[in-house]
Amino acid sequence: MCFFDQHRFACGDWKWGHFRQHCNREYRTGETCGMKLIMTTVPVGQKCKLCEKIDTKQRRRTAEVERINRWRREGSKFSASIDRSYEIVRSLDAEIYELGCERQRRLQSI
Ligand SMILES: [Zn+2]
Structure with missing residues (x-):
């Protein structure tokens, strides 16, 4: 030891x-x-690299959702942009999920 x-x-x-x-x-x-x-x-006064990455992606996701809500209030003229934004939110969700799994794996391996 x-x-x-x-x-x-x-x-x-x-x-x-x-x-x-x-x-x-x-x-x-x-x-x-x-x-x-x-x-x-x-x-250590800050979060670990992994959690910082997750935070960054969460912020990005929140901003994207706000954009979608803003566009929706404008009616149908932004529907293409909204679709694109939904795609981004979906892939961010997948990335955040992956990072969460990586964090779990890391916790178990120490
Ligand atoms: Zn962390």
Whole structure:
């Protein structure tokens, strides 16, 4: 069991940071044993890369939905634009879902 820092992000996710200290078992070989223990938790003021990506896509999606609502109030003249926007929202949904799955996978693999 070797000691590492833990970086904790504002979103609650975390990742391993710097290696700090060997355990007795692996001290002589100079290698880490693969069992990681937390030495100190370092708070990180921002969200992790993945959550930031999700946020960005969420904002994009919200803006797109607002556009659709605005166009709908204008009647039928924007129907082509509305269709295109719906496509964008759909693909953003898929991407957000994928990122969410990736986040789950990452949480399980640490
Ligand atoms: Zn996160």
